[in-house]
Amino acid sequence: MPLVPMRLLLDHAAENNYGVAALNVNNMEQIQAIMEAAQETESPVIVQASRGARKYSQDNYLRHLMLAAAELYPSLPIVMHQDHGNSPATCKSAIENGFTSVMMDGSLGEDGKTPSDYAYNVKVTKEVTEAAHAQGVSVEGELGCLGSLVTGEGEKEDGHGAEGKLTRDQLLTDPEEAAQFVEATNVDALAVAIGTSHGAYKFTSKPTGEVLAMDRIEAIHKRLPNCHLVMHGSSSVPQELQDIINKYGGKLRQTWGVPVEEIQRGIKHGVRKINVDTDSRLAITGAIRKVFAESPEKFDPRDYLKPAREAMKEVCKARMIAFGQAGWASKIKPVSIDKYKSYYK
Ligand code: 13P
Secondary structure, X not given: OOEOOHHHHHHHHHHOOOOEEEEEOOXXXXXXXXXXXXXXXXXXXEEEEOHHHHHHHOHHHHHHHHHHHHHHOOOOOEEEEEEEEOOHHHXXXXXXXXXXXXXXXXXXXXXXXXXXXXXXXXXXXXXHHHHHHHOOOEEEEEEOXXXXXXXXXXXXXXXXXXXXXXXXXXXOOOHHHHHHHHHHHOOOEEEEOOOOOOOOOOEOOOOOOOOOOHHHHHHHHHHOOOOEEEEOOOOOOOHHHHHHHHHOOOOOOOOEOOOHHHHHHHHOOOEEEEEEOHHHHHHHHHHHHHHHHHOOOOOOHHHHHHHHHHHHHHHHHHHHHHXXXXXXXXXXXXXXXXXXOOOOO
């Protein structure tokens, strides 16, 4: 199946009330883990790469790996998405490199750390939407700054994230402004700020509604019932993955992520794309640490990359099942981005 635009998957998810995990990658093993998880659960797939990931792995490698995935798993619809594009130029270069969906994160300036204003956000996002839609590519925008309602600070994802203290207003997307933003930019999906942040250290105890504002999702969905919402920073940071890392020599501080049942609540209220990166990283690191600790004589990378890939696959499978995307792959009729150009109005 050709790589498909993200709008195709999110529209199907909305029609059938489920969410799709958007899983970050940096290398071949992570792509393999996601594809095997999708194959075993018959799930549609969103693979995403940040700017940092594109730099680390190089666009040519990434593009060919994703085309290989499409060839190896012909029954699965696959989206290749740019995570947190910092400028129209970044998004346009992603489109040139075969991405079928891009995020223009205009909530921050081009430096990827300074909160921007509404007018700037609309301007750059609209520019990207016009260019992307003309190529059949889908667009995610962001309104509100991702960051913790506990500390008032953003956490960087691959160098991208707000710096300094943010106000509660900046950290929570306003439903009315969201409606204006979607109208003005014509985005296909909107990332909202509700107190989630990137990385392992999201909450200092199991989150309550004070620090994880799921009621904000409900309010935005009520105001914008036809817009696909995106939850960033949505790793659950499972205790068992923290324990494996610490058992084998790691030094993670006790921490809490976004409980899967809260994400399921979001899915009931318009959340269609759920970004998960940290959980995969934790699974990989735990598995590698275990091999190093238990078999220090080993030095063939396959001896630790195989269990690492397997551990990430299990996390991906669990999320695909929990978010409800499992079983839907064969029900989605593939449409290539070329044929999708006329879809966007
Ligand atoms: P996590 O760090 O919670 O996995 O979030 C990843 C993310 O939102 C990527 O954009």
